[in-house]
Amino acid sequence: MAIIGGGASGLILASFIQNAGKTVVFERGDRVGKKLSATGNGQGNVTNTGVRDSDYFSFSENGVRLAKSCIQVFDDSSFAAFLKELGVLLSTDDRGRVYPSGRQASALTDALRFYLDFKGVNVRLSQKITDVKKVKDGFELTVSSPEGEYTVFSENVALCAGGKAAKNFGTDGSAYRLAEKLGHTLTELYPSLVQIKTETQHIKTLKGIRVNGAVVTVRLGKTSKRVQGDVIFTDYGLSGDAIFRLSPFITDKIHSSSVELSIDFLPEFSAQELQTTLENKQKTLPSIAAQELLFGIVNNQIGRAVMKRADGEIKRAVSLIKAFTLPVTGSLGFDYAQVTKGGISMDEVSQTLESKLIKGLYFAGEILDVDGECGGYNLQWAYSSARVVATAINAKCEGQV
Numbered sequence: 001m002a003i004i005g006g007g008a009s010g011l012i013l014a015s016f017i018q019n020a021g022k023t024v025v026f027e028r029g030d031r032v033g034k035k036l037s038a039t040g041n042g043q044g045n046v047t048n049t050g051v052r053d054s055d056y057f058s059f060s061e062n063g064v065r066l067a068k069s070c071i072q073v074f075d076d077s078s079f080a081a082f083l084k085e086l087g088v089l090l091s092t093d094d095r096g097r098v099y100p101s102g103r104q105a106s107a108l109t110d111a112l113r114f115y116l117d118f119k120g121v122n123v124r125l126s127q128k129i130t131d132v133k134k135v136k137d138g139f140e141l142t143v144s145s146p147e148g149e150y151t152v153f154s155e156n157v158a159l160c161a162g163g164k165a166a167k168n169f170g171t172d173g174s175a176y177r178l179a180e181k182l183g184h185t186l187t188e189l190y191p192s193l194v195q196i197k198t199e200t201q202h203i204k205t206l207k208g209i210r211v212n213g214a215v216v217t218v219r220l221g222k223t224s225k226r227v228q229g230d231v232i233f234t235d236y237g238l239s240g241d242a243i244f245r246l247s248p249f250i251t252d253k254i255h256s257s258s259v260e261l262s263i264d265f266l267p268e269f270s271a272q273e274l275q276t277t278l279e280n281k282q283k284t285l286p287s288i289a290a291q292e293l294l295f296g297i298v299n300n301q302i303g304r305a306v307m308k309r310a311d312g313e314i315k316r317a318v319s320l321i322k323a324f325t326l327p328v329t330g331s332l333g334f335d336y337a338q339v340t341k342g343g344i345s346m347d348e349v350s351q352t353l354e355s356k357l358i359k360g361l362y363f364a365g366e367i368l369d370v371d372g373e374c375g376g377y378n379l380q381w382a383y384s385s386a387r388v389v390a391t392a393i394n395a396k397c398e399g400q401v
């Protein structure tokens with residue numbers, strides 16, 4: 001069995017393969033799990049207790065359905081139980097985000113690395129797969145290594161090579177071509193879990209300001225998505241936890257329709273309360289300049305930007321504090337994104353994530369057209385899909401071991 005990619009899905013797949021001695025992981029980087037070790041700002045938001053209730057995104061209905069069925073097979077508690085066996089304890093925060101108890105993402109990489117070593121899986125580093133050819137009874141893989149190019153034969157191949165996001169971790173999108181050459185279709189690709197570009201006319205003076213606990217809403221046709229969290233103003237638009245969490249709902253829509261974000265700076269106060277406070281303030285402090293009226297209510301610079309946009313009118317300023325709208329113009333792109341939206345079409349894989357076009361070819365993780373929300377959902381997809389593939393391969397090889 002050849003596993004292409006020693007990231008989250010490749011390592012989990014190798015962990016569950018019974019015929020470990022005949023399994024080889026090819027990783028183009030000089031270490032396995034480089035990205036895994038950087039997740040959750042280095043703290044490793046390794047899964048989420050809400051995965052079973054979450055809908056994953058896919059451009060195919062089949063993809064959404066398959067993602068759900070893979071999660072049912074191996075969910076956050078199955079993952080936690082597996083890690084416990086490896087001596088890694090997990091702790092959960094108030095948003096269901098699960099971290100290694102020592103708050104180091106590398107704990108997971110280390111545990112998997114040690115486990116594969118113990119199982120006798122052959123992990124080959126700095127080995128990039130540049131071609132996969134279907135040959136009689138299996139596949140011929142071309143490997144590019146510091147020692148030169150060579151070919152290997154494998155009966156089964158799993159493409160666990162990730163997507164196009166964050167190319168500094170070895171995922172530059174080149175692995176899609178391996179699947180495309182074998183006849184598979186790639187959907188459109190978009191960056192997800194990424195900073196958002198907006199029109200900047202009204203936020204030019206706000207660069208670097210962070211608003212804690214803002215409510216950000218995006219309207220998408222007849223529905224809307226609302227998230228509460230931190231928003232950071234930047235020179236290109238918006239960053240921060242709330243923006244990352246909204247991004248999976250919008251990055252694929254920006255090109256085809258006009259998308260607008262709206263920020264409520266003070267969700268705990270009603271428009272009426274703000275209106276009354278400001279009217280009273282004007283009576284108590286009649287000489288205060290309109291530009292300064294919002295001091296003590298929002299960050300001073302935000303107050304000035306709001307009053308400028310409201311032309312000094314209190315009613316308009318109140319509306320802007322509750323709904324500061326900004327047209328979305330794009331995202332910061334794949335290099336800054338954590339995840340790829342889109343991938344190898346889910347209509348071309350079976351229930352066990354085996355290619356419907358070529359027997360013995362499997363896919364797991366981000367390379368497929370499935371992505372999740374921010375908060376541990378993407379890593380869980382990588383593990384769940386890998387677990388499903390491992391089960392299929394174990395069943396297939398049972399008679400042969």
Ligand SMILES: Cc1cc2nc3c(=O)[nH]c(=O)nc-3n(C[C@H](O)[C@H](O)[C@H](O)COP(=O)(O)OP(=O)(O)OC[C@H]3O[C@@H](n4cnc5c(N)ncnc54)[C@H](O)[C@@H]3O)c2cc1C
Pocket residue numbers: 004005006007008009010026027028029032033034035036038039040041044045046047127128129130160161162163165166169170171175337338339364365366367375376377378379380382
């Ligand atoms: C900075 C950052 C933080 C993140 N934080 C979180 C988080 O906290 N929680 C969460 O759920 N998700 C997070 N993610 C997303 C998550 O890490 C990915 O969705 C997940 O790692 C995907 O797993 P994968 O196995 O499909 O791909 P990857 O983990 O990307 O692994 C793919 C591997 O394949 C190798 N490879 C590629 N092409 C080849 C080739 N031709 N030959 C050999 N090897 C190859 C790559 O070098 C790489 O090691 C984060 C992502 C980033 C970039």
